[in-house]
Amino acid sequence: MGPKGTGWKSTKLGGHDRSHSFSHATPDSAHYLIRQTLSKLSVESFQHPGFGRHYKVDVPAGPLELIEGQAKPKHLLGEWMSTAICANDILSSVIYTSGLVSATAGVLAPVCLFIVAGVLHLFKSIYCEAISALPSNGGSYNVLLNATSKSVAALAACVTVLSYVTTGVVSAASAIAYLHVVFPQVHLVYGTVLLLLFFACLTAFGVSESARVAVGIFALHVLTLTAVCLLSSVYVAFNSATLHANIEAGYPDVILAGGRVRGTFWTALFFGVSTAFLGVSGFETSAQFVEEQVAGVFPKTLSNMFGVTVFNPLLCVLSLGVLDIDEVVTFKDSVLAHVVRRVGNWLQIELLGVHGGGAHLGSLLMTWVSIDAFIVLSGAVLTAYVGITGLVRTMARDRCLPQFLLATNRNGSCHNIIFGYFLLGSSLVLLMGGDIEVLGNIYTMAFLCVMIAFAVGVVLLQAKRLKLPRDITTPPLTLALALLAVGTSLVVNVAFKPEILVYFLLYLGCVLALVGLMFERVRLLKLVAHVVDKWSPRSRLAAWVQLEVQRVLDVPCVFFCKRDDLYVLNKAALYVRNNEQTQRLLIVHATSNPFSDTITGLSEHATMLCAMYPKLSSSLVTLTFPPGHETFSGALIEWFCQEWDVPRNMCFVTCSNSVKVKISELGGVRVITH
Incomplete structure (x- = not known):
């Protein structure tokens, strides 16, 4: 394997007889390792990728300048457009x-929602630290991928996939529930499936989120919620009896592990807080499209989202001031519509003095709120489709999921991902009968797991990637309190609805099984090849299996190294062996002096790696900077990827404070060692 262009030459590491480097300077220890390696390759010699080469490449100035010109900033989203996309998610909940x-906490529901808003404040610094250190899309998956092993990151990604599935389903079911208030003939279950199908087709035809449309929806929704708050406040000011009655009603009983437990202050607080996390789901959305935001906007979106959470406890108090708590629980799927209907009827009769005849103000307000809810919840469904497409596409490119998911139609949409999401979501709706409470519990579990993964990722960043520059460092106490809060809430959710855990694990297991097959596909294919070879050694199936194994293993990993350090090179080789399905490692060193001692040492150590790890062919690529471009940059990485036909996400770097360029400027490379 070599570059597609010209002006390069290669020398086989170890020489023609694989015993000497191109400079004939291989140390005696390397000679011994090479001889020992060659003597052990008799059994699986057909699988041995061979020793690497030393490629010497002069980087041309012209293509590099062209790439630098094309890399000029595209149109990025400002503070309010970014906030609108995120806030529509969090406000839809x-x-x-x-x-x-209210069904679990009773009159303590507003207090529970306020406590959750406080926990959200803890996570603000956690998210800011992670994104300032690694400003790339992907959320917790990207953070863990750069801080720990690929398998751990893939586990977090699977939970995020489930979170996207449940957020789409809950949003669609809630949208249909509000539409059902206006049009009772709409079937709740089949209507939800049809809404999911509608947005699947819409996304497949190339329609995605529009920031301007998101701003419009956000403005309309904030206006609606503000109007609901103002009108309900007037009602409660004149009619406080309902609120007082709800306060005196006590705390609702809860079902714990299948048995009924008498409601107390503590049961209401614990179970209420664990359920209240559903009200801030969507807080993680901004981390999924940080690359599309103007620099410095991300922390502002988190602050703005924290600000809009004031609607949660406020609307909860007003709901308890307008409706009896039993009514709140009965109409829990569309409680705001019933709140404004009662408020509107009271305003029409008591304040306006209009009795009967014509349209009722309560019905008009109920229709307005229901249509607004349907619009913003439908927007959340579209956000889920766009989000899941981006995440699954990233996982497929990282070879965590099958490559057929990357197939696109003529509109450029990944239709296999879109309709796969639709099938998963629809099956969940049909299995749960469209029950929003049950679906919400599954969603809450997934959301809490995503939050835990993000916090754990920041802990690992502080422990293993401390040299990565960041704008803020989260205090250990903040991390501990945040993890304790969401961890406790997750445990309480499982104890509260243990039967929900079965469905959660069922869908999570399906995604994990697919990822596990991808991680073990080479071993499985080799097992198939072994069985086929015993029965029919020259069959087409045997040939196909061997070709498929070779195709998977021939995709190289690229490690950009600044200096000759055998310890770091060995860690890179071990990372590739333990995390990637490949038999080729390209060690790339960019320099202005192609005859330096560093290159001689790198060549010797690349030869040693070939001998130490026979199933991993380590080649050295020396890139010579063109005049006037003596800086390691994202443009150089992009040129190398194009020239060598290497996926950008298979490029790795070390976490070093001696590299003057920021990770964000390298465009999606992975940090694998320190």
Whole structure:
């Protein structure tokens, strides 16, 4: 394997007889390792990739300048457009949270929602640290991928996939529930499936999120919620009896591990807080498209989202001031519509003095709120489709998921991902009968797992990637409190609805099984090849299996190294062996002096790696900077990837404070060692 261009030459590491380097300077220890390696390759010699080469490449100035010109900033999203996309997610959950939390916490529901807002404040610094250190899309998957092993990152990604599935399903079911208020003939279950199908087709035809449309939806929704708060406040000011009655009603009983437990202050607080996390789901959205935001906007979006969470406890208090708590629980799927209907009827009769005849103000307000809820919840469904497409596409490119998911139609949409998501979501709707409470519990579990993964990722960044520059460092106490809060809430959710855990694990297991097959596919294919070879050694199936194994293993990994350090090179080789399915490692060193001692040492150590790890062919690539471009940059990496036909996400770097360029400027490379 070599570059597609010209002006390069290669020398086989170890010489013609694989015993000497190109400079004939291989040390005696390397000679011994090479002889020992060659003597052990008799059994699986057909699988041995061979020793690497030393490629010497002069980087041309012209293509590099062209790439630098093309890399000029594209149109990025500002503060309010970014906030609108995220806030639509978090504000859509406000619509159905009050009723669900009141069912478990009773009159303590507003307090529980306020406590969750405080926990969210803890996570603000956690998210800011992670994104300032690694400003790339992908959320917790990207953080863990750069801080620990690929398998751990893939586990977090699987939980995120489930979170996207459940957020789409809950949003669609809630949208249909509000539409059902206006049009009772709409079937809740089949309507939800049809809404999911509608947005699947819409996304497959190339329609995606529009920041301007998101701003419009956000403005309309904030206006609607503000109007609901103002009108309900007037009602409660004149009619406080309902609120007082709800306060005196006590705390609802809870079902714990299949048995009924008498409601107390503590049961209401614990189970209410664990349920209330559903009201802030969507907080992680901004981390999924940070690359599309103007620099410095990400922390502002988190602050703005923290600000809009004021609607959660406020609307919950007002709901308890307008409706009896039993009514709040009964109408939990569309509680705001019923709140404004009662408020509107009261305003029409008591303040306006209009009795009967014509349209009722309550019905008009209920229709307005229901249509607004349907619009913003439908927007959340579209966000879920866009988000899951981006995440699964990233995982497929990282070879965590099958490559057929990357197939696109003529509109450029990944239709296999889109309709696969639709099938998963629809099956969940049909299995749960469209029950928003049950679906919400599954969603809460997934969301809490995502939050835990993000916090754990920051802990690992502080422990293993401390040299990565970042704008903020989260205090250990903040990390501990955040992990304790979400961890406790997850345990309480499982104890509260243990039967929900079965469905959670079922869907998570399906995604994990697919990822596991991808991680073990080479071993499985080799097992198939062994069985086929015994029965029919010259069959087409045997040939196909061997070709498929070779195709998987021939995709190289690239490690960009600044200096000759055998310890770091060995760690890179071990990382590739333990995390990637490949038999080729390209060690790339960019320099202005192609005859330096560093290159001689790198060549010797690349030869040693070939001998130490016979199933991994380590080649050295020396890139000579063109005049005027003596800086390691993202443009150089992009040129190398194009020239050698290497996926960008298979490029790795070390975490070193001596590299003057920021990780964000290298464009998606992975940090694998320190």
